[in-house]
Amino acid sequence: SAQHPPVTPSNLCKPRRLYISFSDVGWENWIIAPQGYMANYCLGECPFPLTAELNSTNHAILQTMVHSLDPEGTPQPCCVPVRLSPISILYYDNNDNVVLRHYEDMVVDECGCR
Amino acid sequence: SAVLGMELSLQESLLLKSLGLSAKPSPKSPIPVPSVLWRIFQKRKMLPAPNKDPADACRVEEFNVPGNIIRVFADQGHFIHSTQPPRLLCLQKRLYFNLSVLEEDESLTMAQLEVKFSHNSYHASSQRQVFELRLYRSSQMVLRGVPSPERGRKLLVGQSFAQLHQSLLFNLTGVAKEWRTHGRNLGLILEISVGGGDAASAPTSEGLRNVCANVDAFLAASLLVVTLNPQQCGAARSRR
Secondary structure (H helix, E strand, C coil): CCCCCCCCCCHEEECCCCCCEECCCCCCCCCEEECCEEEEECCCCCCCCCHHCCCHHEEEECCCCHHHHHCCEEEEECEEEEEEEEEEEEECCCEEEEEEEEEEEEEEEEEEEE | HHHHHHHHHHHHHHHHHHHHCCCCCCCCCCCCCHHHHHHHHHHHCCCCHHHHCCCHHCCEEECCCCCCCCEEECCCCCCCCCCCCCEEEEEEEEECCCHCCCCCCEEEEEEEEEEECCCCCCCCCCCCCEEEEEEEEEEEEEEEHHEHHHHCEEEEEEEECCCCCCCCEEEEEEHHHHHHHCCCCEEEEEEEECCCCCCCHHHCCCHHHHHHHHCEEEEEEEEEEEEEEHHHCCCHHCCC
16 A cells, blocks of 8 residues: 555545537437436546445455555456446437437446446 | 547447447438427436336336337328219328338337327317228238228228317227238328218218318328337346
8 A cells, every 4th residue: 555645535436427418429410309418437446445335346355455465466446337327318210210219327326346 | 530530430330239220310301309209208307217116117107018219200101192082081191101110129019100180270160070080001912012092901990080189099009010020011091081971961072172171281190109129128138
């Protein structure tokens, strides 16, 4: 731990705000609604020792232990989405029909160290 | 920048494929968004997904059927202009909906035909006019693959309605399933005639034209189709 800068709560693995605008990716002509949505993303450290707040697996806990012993040979666990939620999108398809479709795994609700 | 452009294009096509699209759509003549789809969209937006039971994620509550995709197909059929229109017949039209865009993995759980009339079609009059609507299913091909409106048709629906009605709904789930199963969709024939009277009181040609003017404002027909793609539903995935 002496080799790494101290991990503050703000550096811990957690969801960060990310607004995806469909016009930014050039899809505004065929997506009717929404024009964009809060998709979020995961970012942050998974330090040793992992706490319950970091939604870790048993494997991740062991990986941080090994990492603390061998920082060069074993990486820290990754900060990744562990709970996502769906959204519905209203759009024109390739035949100009109007479609309302339910899409899973579109919004990051929770992150964890895995 | 050329390499970056190619990468972006590849990423885009991968994502579009996962969204069920063959390419980026570019609507040429976009139809107005049906109000029913707006209503469902707004309701889902108001109800936060985390609070929703996962079992309901791939269910369309409004129609109480399983499904994660709701499409509204615009009618692509044409009016039929017969040289000798049958007496009392106001309108004869082919209805055709191209269901070929449904993917093989999707199972159709509901199909509902909506026939809409313009709000301006109602003229206040002392006598309430009754019309008869008949919906036929073309079941026979004639030369050059054109379905005949006259031969080999089966009556699906026969219903009387007054011009006060702005919208008529018909359950075509069974028919649409058969269109997909047999891979042969010949469409439907819609007829609207003056009803509610006997032959003796049938209007003259001039009278028929006047009466039919009320349904000339026939606006549009559309088919709402609900399908379920189990590959894209969490409940189905976890069961697997």
